[in-house]
Amino acid sequence: MKTIYLGIVVMATTLMWLTPARPADRMEITFPGDHAYPESLSATSDGTIYAGSLYEGGIFRVLPGATTAEQWIKPGANESMITLGVLADEKTDTLWVCSSNLTGFGVQPPAGVKPVSLKAFDLKNGAGKGSWPLPGDKSLCNDMAVGADGAVYVTDSFQPHILKLTPGANSLEVWATDAGFGGEGPQLDGITIGQDGNVYANTYAGGRLFRIEMGPGGKAGRITQLNTTPGFEHPDGMRAFGKNGLLVVEGANAGRFDIIEINGDNAEVKTVKGGFKQPVSVWQIGNTAWVLEGQLATLFDPPEKRGKPGPFHAYAVELPR
Secondary structure: OHHHHHHHHHHHHHHHHHOOOOOOOOOEEEEOOOOOOEEEEEEOOOOOEEEEEOOOOOEEEEOOOOOEOEEEEOOOHHHOOEEEEEEEEOOOOEEEEEEEOOHHHOOOOOOOOOOOEEEEEEOOOOOEEEEEEOOOOOOOEEEEEEOOOOOEEEEEOOOOEEEEEOOOOOOOEEEEEOHHHOOOOOOEEEEEEOOOOOEEEEEOOOOEEEEEEEOHHHOEEEEEEOEEOOOOOOEEEEEEEOOOEEEEEEOOOOOEEEEEEEEOOEEEEEEEEOOOOOEEEEEEEOOEEEEEEOOOHHHHOOOOOOOOOOOEEEEEEEOOO
């Protein structure tokens, strides 16, 4: 009994460390309009939620307890284009944002074409704090994770590169690259740092999951493609969960929210809930996971197959204890 009790205490402490252990104060959030297309989700410890917009650009904000998102940072601010990954870093009062160009897919930036960049905004007032272009002629800034030392790790969906912005650096550097990161269609997508200190990243079109070991001095170590449960497809937003777990959504027609349990080089994918409309992101607040629907098929499918999007939502899903 003592061993069981200690295990429960450790697990509860882990969850509290990730986010405040509070029940969901709302079950559904609406992003207004026919062109919101929210693409990524993040939150601060008080329950304020932030999201980017793949079509309109700018940043949505949802205050604690609110059920409707409001535009907080205007499209084009800090020379941003459409906004994909967002990550609230309370240690530095920074909202990290991926600004990208999808004119080749028929999506026009709100304020003209600018360099594809990692952007920084002040988490308190939304003012621009910095901008770092991605290297290369063809790149797509998709998502990011922040290490314990403040370094930012960024996925490039059009290049087989995980990039790194070291605190105080003037430019992004290629931190890790691997043949498995590449392929046809958008690849590197969701990224997070596990409690083991290693970086985990997935590939959207390839349906792969990788562990990149954090080496001495913050250098990238061994890269391992994990053995995922058959049927794992179109993984998108991903976050660390507990000691050996990940929260992830499977986008496109899969429409699932999963918990992945990692044991060595094996990754067991367990679906928590399905039926979402092209989910793109997930974030944990207390014992609740917020799953964000992107409805990207209504934007990127061929015109003859393209439907009109319904209301854009994020939904609260209770996490298993």
